Amino acid sequence: MKQRVIDAISHELQREFVLEKPANLSFGHYATPLAFSLAKELKKSPILIAEELSARFGNVGIFQEVTAIKGYINFKLSPTFLDSYASWALENEADFGKDTKEETILLEYVSANPTGPLHIGHARGAVMGDALYRIGSHLGYTITSEYYVNDAGNQVDLLGLSLYLSGREQILGYPVSWPEQFYRGEYIVDLAQVAYKELGEEIFNDESNIERLSSWGKDKMLELIRSNLADVGIVFENFVSEKSLYSAWDASFEKLQHSGKTYEEGGKIWIRSTELGDEKDRVVVREDGRPTYLAGDIIYHDNKFERGYDHYINIWGADHHGYITRVKAAIHFLGYNETKLEVLLAQMVSLLKGGEPYKMSKRAGNFILMSDVVDEIGSDALRFVFLSKKSDTHLEFDVDVFKQEDNNNPIFYINYAHARINQIFAKAGKSLDDVKGVSLAHLSEDGQNLLFSALLLPEVLEDAFSSRQVQKVTEYLKNLAASLHKFYNENRVVGSDEEVALLKLFAVVALSLRTGLKLIGITAKDKM
């Protein structure tokens, strides 16, 4: 819709212009402040310019009216245009808001260590990534979703050690002393029990079994993580194992050396990341020859770029922000265009319950488990609240709000609007096919405005995806639901003279709500 408007205006004006929303829908559907910027150039008042320019739109079909108000040029779409778009949307439900894009994107998110269940911090990146995946795919981008599994290195070793100690302590009854950094959540105790059942008591007898425990535990944890994700409707296309990539280290390392940006010092191998803005150079190979964590990411990004996507998006926890520069430097040294990588940061989440800090789960080892929150408020509410604020800003919310069944709870409010429409159709005894064909050209002003709002979804999606700001979608859905409730209270539908037209209008609103919800991973309710 927006594109049609832009095309129509460019055709007439032959100029660059900014298209925006008027302050008030009564002015029009779209507006441009173009006259202000032309004032200097033309040495005329913006008010005069706006009047002259608006006069050119006398017979541009899609506009009913083009008016100059205080220097702004306001465009009001014609009811026929809105009606034809509405009819198209209802005929092509699945295509509503779809677009075609050439770009291919590799989207990596979550990538939590397979050493424990997902906690609430992971949930934010997870939900954000999934929403971008859904919206982007709907817009026609070819997106691959990927989870990088850190199944090599210290953390996984620690998992094995922790299981080993826990088994010796809880099952074999030996006294053990726990080093500070070991995993101590109750899930470790539970998992050690499972190990006891599946692998037998002897697994805890000898330290030589720790490696096996690590690997076994990692697989179990990955299974748990997948199930945590599945509970909120997230399924990844790819899981890439860090460990499996290590065989490619020599090749990646050779590329790095080829760039001349590596050097040896103190028995370690460094990359000159300071040349690309890093605070210090970084070690990639330790004195004992073991590659560092960064090396793993170098191989991984080499692997990613080899696969030849147009664009790469990583969603990381905000605590990794300092890591961006060095990874980009490495990508550059590998000979790729590092600007193709975009890193989005998911900031901290603080949870409250009844106004008090949400208590940490002992089970998780003093984290808030994502699954606990899902059990408490449900996947839909979790998704909605996490998506309603920009991901790179801190978020605080009270889980109790999302258990209320009223206006406090936005997901409830939106579902109610959708369910309402369904019930009205049922009450009227009509189906979509009964109303599709009717013309909406004679709707009241309020009806036209509601229709216009419902038809805005495609441009909201476009805007949300391109700015990576999914909260634009949740905000839009809340507003659309509010408009529907308001209209409902002011207009009687069933039995009125305009029954079929109003039903068609409502059908478009429902389509927009349903589609928008679907793209943030929520299934709209038909009945409540």
Next chain:
RNA sequence: GUCCCCAUAGCUCAGCAGGAUAGAGCAUCAAAUUCCUAAUUUGAAGGCCGUGCGUUCGAAUCGCGCUGGGGACACCA
């Protein structure tokens, strides 16, 4: 010390590729159900958009400084 995020109504937050009177929900007060779900709606009240300077015809929005809050600064992942 360096870097990142934040500061808008009592609370939680929108608005920010500069544009017409700064919005929503909650909380407070007052209204609307013989009628499609009142799980809703309407109205009132509530704001030096943290602060100073700058850019601009125009700044909540852009730039610099300051103040306050959160976070990150490994050869751990």
